[in-house]
Amino acid sequence: MVKIGIVGTGYVADLYMQSFAVLPAVAIVGATDAEPDRRARFARHWNVAALDDVDALIAAVGAGGLVLNLTNPSAHYEISLRCLEAGVHVYSEKPLALELVEAQHLCDVAREKGLLIASAPCSVLGESAQLMAAAVRAAVPGRIRLVYAELDDDYVSQAPYDRWSSRSGIPWPSRDEFEVGCTIEHAGYYLTWLIAMFGSVESLVAVSACLAPDQMAVDRPAPDFSVATLFFESGVVARLTCSILAPHNHGLVVIGDKGVLEVDDCWDNAGPVRFRRRFPFRRKLVTSPISQRLRFPAPTHPKPPRFGAASMNFGLGPLDLAEAIAGNHAPRLTAEFALHVTEVTLVIHAAGNSSGIRKMETRCSPVAPMPWATHLRRRPRWPVGRRPEADVA
Structure with missing residues (x-):
């Protein structure tokens, strides 16, 4: 199982933890935040380890682990780059960075190091x-x-x-x-x-x-x-x-x-x-x-x-990345x-x-459908005079 840690325990981090609660395959090894009080409150509420800083979190997930960068947008580039350079995969809250050149640099570093980086939102899954x-x-x-x-x-x-x-x-x-x-x-x-x-x-x-x-x-x-x-x-x-x-x-x-x-x-x-x-x-x-x-x-x-x-599963993206890391295959949400x-x-x-x-300067490959999304249910025959809200094929 891929070890996952969280940097940034603000508002959106709770939405991720609520989603992970219905995904038993996901285990969080710890979380850190620049504000000690917020970090401690989050750790108590969700019963996870409170780690002192980003270095401690990187050590906890280990080489090849996955860090969720849930910090403020202005910190996305710095934190993601730090994690990639330490040899861990990254799933970032949106956007990857506030400047395109920085976002491109993150993708380049990930490719050079053989790591994966992806970004929210994952409602597309x-x-x-x-x-x-x-x-x-x-x-x-x-x-x-x-x-x-x-x-x-x-x-x-x-x-x-x-x-x-x-x-x-x-x-x-x-x-x-x-x-x-x-x-x-x-x-x-x-x-x-x-x-x-x-x-x-x-x-x-x-x-x-x-x-x-x-x-x-x-x-x-x-x-x-x-x-x-x-x-x-x-x-x-x-x-x-x-x-x-x-x-x-x-x-x-x-x-x-x-x-x-x-x-x-x-x-x-x-x-x-x-x-x-x-x-x-x-x-x-x-x-x-x-x-x-x-x-x-x-x-x-x-x-x-x-x-x-929101009624979204915020964990679908991190899970997609974790499964790709564990299975050594490309994720749906690519860099x-x-x-x-x-x-x-x-x-x-x-x-x-x-x-x-x-x-646009950039391009991307098609996103593969989820395994349960390859076809639709066939349309039933509806009785004459009945108002349908039918299924479409």
């Missing part, structure tokens, strides 16, 4: 994302032409976020959220899905802006809105919107020749994925108001209980995949109002 991808592969909606993806989280700066805390009592990291920005924090949730389904982004046009800097109690507020049009090498075009101002909307609509695929929330691994067929009716073109729900024929993956806005997602994210974040079209 979850049931809803895998359902959507399986439907695209099976051409359920026909050839895909256009995608609309929304990641709007309402007017967060006016929310009572000072009352939000994790299971171990860690406050929600408002400073990071407002200084890093909603694009870096959230765009990856759908970028990973889209890149896994449609391949590399060839170019994009984006704008970003900080529209309510007076509402954020930080010195350097980041853009709280961005919108990008992504041109994929496969020919698909997608629009991705991120904001912490507009009313909550995490919807994804994938538009094909035969109809549309829909999901309401990428933060819910078990969120329903539905297909609506398009057909002519008299003198009109109609998208069916009756949806057909997609399902897999067998169980998928363990799902931890919902906490706050090149993380690097490409990072580049696209950073370009959108920094777009401003005059960047124009940007060509």
